[in-house]
Amino acid sequence: MKARFTLAEIQQHALDIVDRDGLSALTMRSLAASLRTGPMTLYNYVDGRDALEELVVDAVSARVEVPEPTGDWTADTRAAATALWRAVRAHPAAIPLVLTRRTSSPASLVPAEALASALARGGLRDDDLMVAFRTVMSFVMGIAQAELAGPITREATRDSAAQRMGALAEDGLPTLAKLAPIGAALAGREFDRGLDMILAGIRLTAAQPHDHT
Numbered sequence: 001m002k003a004r005f006t007l008a009e010i011q012q013h014a015l016d017i018v019d020r021d022g023l024s025a026l027t028m029r030s031l032a033a034s035l036r037t038g039p040m041t042l043y044n045y046v047d048g049r050d051a052l053e054e055l056v057v058d059a060v061s062a063r064v065e066v067p068e069p070t071g072d073w074t075a076d077t078r079a080a081a082t083a084l085w086r087a088v089r090a091h092p093a094a095i096p097l098v099l100t101r102r103t104s105s106p107a108s109l110v111p112a113e114a115l116a117s118a119l120a121r122g123g124l125r126d127d128d129l130m131v132a133f134r135t136v137m138s139f140v141m142g143i144a145q146a147e148l149a150g151p152i153t154r155e156a157t158r159d160s161a162a163q164r165m166g167a168l169a170e171d172g173l174p175t176l177a178k179l180a181p182i183g184a185a186l187a188g189r190e191f192d193r194g195l196d197m198i199l200a201g202i203r204l205t206a207a208q209p210h211d212h213t
Contacts, residue, residue: 005045007045011055011056014052014056015091016034023097026056028046028049031052050101053101054101057101064083064084064087065083065086066114069114069117073121077119077199084115088141088144089144095141099141112137115133115136119132124205124206128205
């Protein structure tokens with residue numbers, strides 16, 4: 001019997017629900033309603049909530065515009081990290097899933113492969129390659145979460161949050177007090193600045209001679 005829905009259709013509807021109504025709104029029932037079918041029909045495609053959430057992660061990964069490699073590994077690393085960051089921040093409500101759920105298909109790992117292979121072309125290997133890969137991935141996910149998760153997406157709320165932190169820190173926490181207004185002013189530019197710092201450290205590590213002992 002021909003399948004009524006494709007997996008891609010189910011992924012798209014699930015992601016649409018999360019984007020529109022938030023992660024808590026995604027249930028087998030709400031997805032079934034979106035697809036105009038019954039909840040039991042969905043169990044022919046997904047086993048339950050966990051599998052449903054993995055599909056959302058896969059849907060976000062599928063939207064990463066993976067760049068073609070060039071002869072510049074640093075530029076390739078930046079391009080891969082930026083593409084992943086843009087895809088994740090386009091779906092802020094899905095960030096908790098992206099952070100905590102494993103992917104369920106090889107295709108969803110293509111963006112990670114692009115990043116890892118770019119770092120490998122820079123001469124990193126073994127432990128250094130793994131640490132560099134995890135550092136860049138953690139930065140991408142962390143900065144996206146910090147920028148976009150929850151009500152911090154609104155400019156006015158971001159400013160008021162900075163003011164609250166400044167007020168709390170002004171009595172005995174001078175460094176944080178100074179950083180509070182800077183953080184608000186940097187909004188939207190942290191990613192490029194932070195990635196610059198990380199890549200500078202990775203370049204230094206890649207340039208060091210390998211220990212062959």
